[in-house]
Amino acid sequence: MLYQRLFAASLLLACLCLGFIAWGYQAPFSYEPVGPRAYPLMLLILLALGALVLLVKPAMESSESDEPALTRPMLIKAAICLGLLLALAALFERLGFIPTSILFALGMARLFGGRWLPSAVLALVLGVGLYFLFDRVLEVPLPLGVLSALEI
Amino acid sequence: MDTLSYLGQGFDVALSPNNLVTALAGTTIGTIVGLLPGLGPINGVALLIPVAFALGLPPETALILLASVYLGCEYGGRISSILLNIPGEASAVMTTLDGHPLAKQGKGGIALSISAWSSFIGGLIATIGVTIFAPLLAKWAVSFGPAEYFMLMVFAIVCLAGMAGDKPIKTAVAVLIGLMLACVGIDANSGVYRFTFGSLGLADGIQFVVLVLGLFSVSEILMLLERTHQGQVAVKASGRMLFNLKEGAFVLATNLRSGVLGFIFGVLPGAGATLASAVSYMSEKRLAGDKGRFGDGDLRGLAAPETANSASACGSMIPMLTLGIPGSGTTAVMLGALTLYNITPGPLLFQHQPDIVWGLIASLFVANIILIVMNVPLIKVFTRILAVPSWTLVPAIAIITSIGVYAVHATTFDLFLMIAIGLFGYLLRKLDFPLSALLLGFILGHMMESNLRRALSISNGDLGILFSSPITIGLWVLVAAMVALPFWRRYRSKRSAALASA
Numbered sequence: 001m002l003y004q005r006l007f008a009a010s011l012l013l014a015c016l017c018l019g020f021i022a023w024g025y026q027a028p029f030s031y032e033p034v035g036p037r038a039y040p041l042m043l044l045i046l047l048a049l050g051a052l053v054l055l056v057k058p059a060m061e062s063s064e065s066d067e068p069a070l071t072r073p074m075l076i077k078a079a080i081c082l083g084l085l086l087a088l089a090a091l092f093e094r095l096g097f098i099p100t101s102i103l104f105a106l107g108m109a110r111l112f113g114g115r116w117l118p119s120a121v122l123a124l125v126l127g128v129g130l131y132f133l134f135d136r137v138l139e140v141p142l143p144l145g146v147l148s149a150l151e152i
Numbered sequence: 153m154d155t156l157s158y159l160g161q162g163f164d165v166a167l168s169p170n171n172l173v174t175a176l177a178g179t180t181i182g183t184i185v186g187l188l189p190g191l192g193p194i195n196g197v198a199l200l201i202p203v204a205f206a207l208g209l210p211p212e213t214a215l216i217l218l219a220s221v222y223l224g225c226e227y228g229g230r231i232s233s234i235l236l237n238i239p240g241e242a243s244a245v246m247t248t249l250d251g252h253p254l255a256k257q258g259k260g261g262i263a264l265s266i267s268a269w270s271s272f273i274g275g276l277i278a279t280i281g282v283t284i285f286a287p288l289l290a291k292w293a294v295s296f297g298p299a300e301y302f303m304l305m306v307f308a309i310v311c312l313a314g315m316a317g318d319k320p321i322k323t324a325v326a327v328l329i330g331l332m333l334a335c336v337g338i339d340a341n342s343g344v345y346r347f348t349f350g351s352l353g354l355a356d357g358i359q360f361v362v363l364v365l366g367l368f369s370v371s372e373i374l375m376l377l378e379r380t381h382q383g384q385v386a387v388k389a390s391g392r393m394l395f396n397l398k399e400g401a402f403v404l405a406t407n408l409r410s411g412v413l414g415f416i417f418g419v420l421p422g423a424g425a426t427l428a429s430a431v432s433y434m435s436e437k438r439l440a441g442d443k444g445r446f447g448d449g450d451l452r453g454l455a456a457p458e459t460a461n462s463a464s465a466c467g468s469m470i471p472m473l474t475l476g477i478p479g480s481g482t483t484a485v486m487l488g489a490l491t492l493y494n495i496t497p498g499p500l501l502f503q504h505q506p507d508i509v510w511g512l513i514a515s516l517f518v519a520n521i522i523l524i525v526m527n528v529p530l531i532k533v534f535t536r537i538l539a540v541p542s543w544t545l546v547p548a549i550a551i552i553t554s555i556g557v558y559a560v561h562a563t564t565f566d567l568f569l570m571i572a573i574g575l576f577g578y579l580l581r582k583l584d585f586p587l588s589a590l591l592l593g594f595i596l597g598h599m600m601e602s603n604l605r606r607a608l609s610i611s612n613g614d615l616g617i618l619f620s621s622p623i624t625i626g627l628w629v630l631v632a633a634m635v636a637l638p639f640w641r642r643y644r645s646k647r648s649a650a651l652a653s654a
Contacts, residue, residue, distance in 0.1 A: 007583055011325070018332070018347065027342035033613030034605045036339040036346060043331050050325040077377050082575065085370065088554055089567035101554075105547035112377070114543030122544055130551055138206040140559045 001058055008054035015048040080111055096145020097135075102127035155287055162510025166518050171216050174209070175515055178217045179522050182224020187232055187537050188545065193225035193465075193482045194588065195372055198364040199549070201489045202556030211493040212511045218486050219469070219512055220519040223275065226425070226465050227523050230267045230458060231534055235260060243425035243461050246433045250446060250453030257449055261531070266395045266451055267458040268527045270407055274459035275520040277411035278418060278466030282473075282513055285419075286502075290474040293499040298607040299617045301475075303627040305600045307634070308421035308477050312589055314634035315420075315427060319584065326585045327593035333358055334597020341605060353565035360488040361560050362570045363594055367587050369553040370574025373546055375581065394528065395451075403455040406436055414460030418467020424480040428464035429457035466516055473497055473509055477596065481588025484595045 022044065025037040084107045091100040105126045109119035134140040144150075165171060178200075185196035197218050204214040229244040234251035247267065254263035296304070313324040336347045337357025348354040410432040417428035436456040437446045446453040468479040476498035478484035490497055495505065502509055527534075557570045577587055611617035618624055 004583060007579070021347065025339075025344050025346055027339075027344055032341060032605060032609040034608045036342045036344040039601045039604065040332065040335045040346065043328055043335070047325065047328040047332065050321055050328060053321050054325065074378060078374055078578075081374060081377055082571070085373075085550070085571045085574075086568070088550070089564050089571060092554065092558065092564050092567060097555075101551050105551060108547040108550060109543045112541075112543035112546050114541070119543065122547065126548055126551055130548075130555065134206065134555050134559075138203070139208075140202075140206045140555060141562065142555065142558070 004058040008051045011051040019044045093143045097142040158510045162514035165511030166514035175220045178220030179224040182221035183228035186225035186228025197485045212508045216515040246429040246457035253449035270455040270458035271462040272524040273407040274411045274463035278415040278463040279516045281415045290499040290502040298603040302603040303624045310634045311421045314637040320638040323589045326589040330590040330593020331597045366570040366573030367577040371577035374578045406452045406455045407459045410456040410459040411463045414463030415467040418464030421479040425464045428460040432456045432460035
């Protein structure tokens, strides 16, 4: 319930900020009666109303939830997972696809409870296999990064 | 007669060797994805969009791929429901009620084949419905102007919220967030940059693939963290694999009723498979009365939701194809995929690109037949897939997702944006906001704004144009009824609670 309220409050705050920003949207010269401002403002007002209802009466909308509450070990796991994803995004071009995805897959497989050896094998297969599948067979160019010297 | 000749033309498209192989591959992939716990049709279709794009498939083939994956997922979802008692997604919940008891009684094989058969009948009824009604609706919809379209979209959104059951406001908020996200980027009419915060990566708006994969792949990975499993042990599907004629005849009436019901729910925007399977289960239970053994293994209780489920999956193609307005999360993804090909679904699609429309409709027939032929002998193979542990699955999904996003613009900005959207989606799911509603809002966003502004340009700013034609007025009435529905429902449940306590 507390989290529901917290979310509704931040949504309301975001609506206000975005509304403030949207107020400045004005076309330099316009050919039509409705400019770029009216529609987002209309949405924001509706959204703010919805957030207000959720803030005042969260009980109305939260019948028993199917989702288990977040526990501390869960939060740590989620944070590691996010960290791995961010590392994947950050190293994607710098290190190149193959080394990044091998490291990433190893971390993810361990996080989801795989043992070291099978995880390492899986990571190698995924990193190299997906590179060849997408870059060579499907012709989606992927960055080679540090391995670009090896390019054939 | 026109319809028949077009349909023949469609079969020519669907039965061309390429498309036939595509449909076969799509149904297989779909069944496997549907089987894997936690992955449903939206994830499957979303993951395949970049692949279809990368393969350079022509639009009709890509659409056939996505549609057959969709149908395959609905098929696959029931295997995990029956044998594991784990519904892969919301629409399969009803299947577990009678399906799992049957499996525990050693009738797993019969249950699986009955549900495959029911899905087939449901798909068939709905596909016939699509063939008959889609062209009619398209012909009628050609006369729609921007005002009518705008109102239609408002109706679709209100419908989604009104039908959402216990959380109409959360659904509405989710749709509005989606509509807001669609506003990001340069405004097509005036060239004003909106909500880009000076970022070049956002000037183009949020890419559809980035949003879909963030919402449904990244957030799903985070969700799976809580449900890590080391492969599941399924109840063995032993004994007779095929149902006999007596059992088939026993459920036939249920099949027919639920198929029609499911089709109608599929066509309605926002209602979708979840509601269709629940309503058909309930009504069959009521029809059977005390004689039924619903809840501990009645074949009809299995047949009803399965038929309705796949009928509504096919039925939801109608609003997508004829109006360009998706009725469910999955069709929203397909619509987004079409726009990647610069194809705008809508009534004119029937005139300009009949190959695509009729090819898709014909391939729905074909995919349904492939599924039933494939499923009965291959059930043993599929049940083995249930044993795949998530530590092998998740890294693969995550990397393929990243490739798909990177392939759009070849910038890592999109990857970061995807992760941010994924985290946001995860929080929303934790707080019980429906993500498919957000996606629907995002898809409708551009169309809604441009239609509204076009309508107001025609009337020179007079809001009266939204009330000017019989169609718009009719839609207003429907919107009002839909807004009133949750209030009425709450009032009624309160009153019955009061009566019960008195």
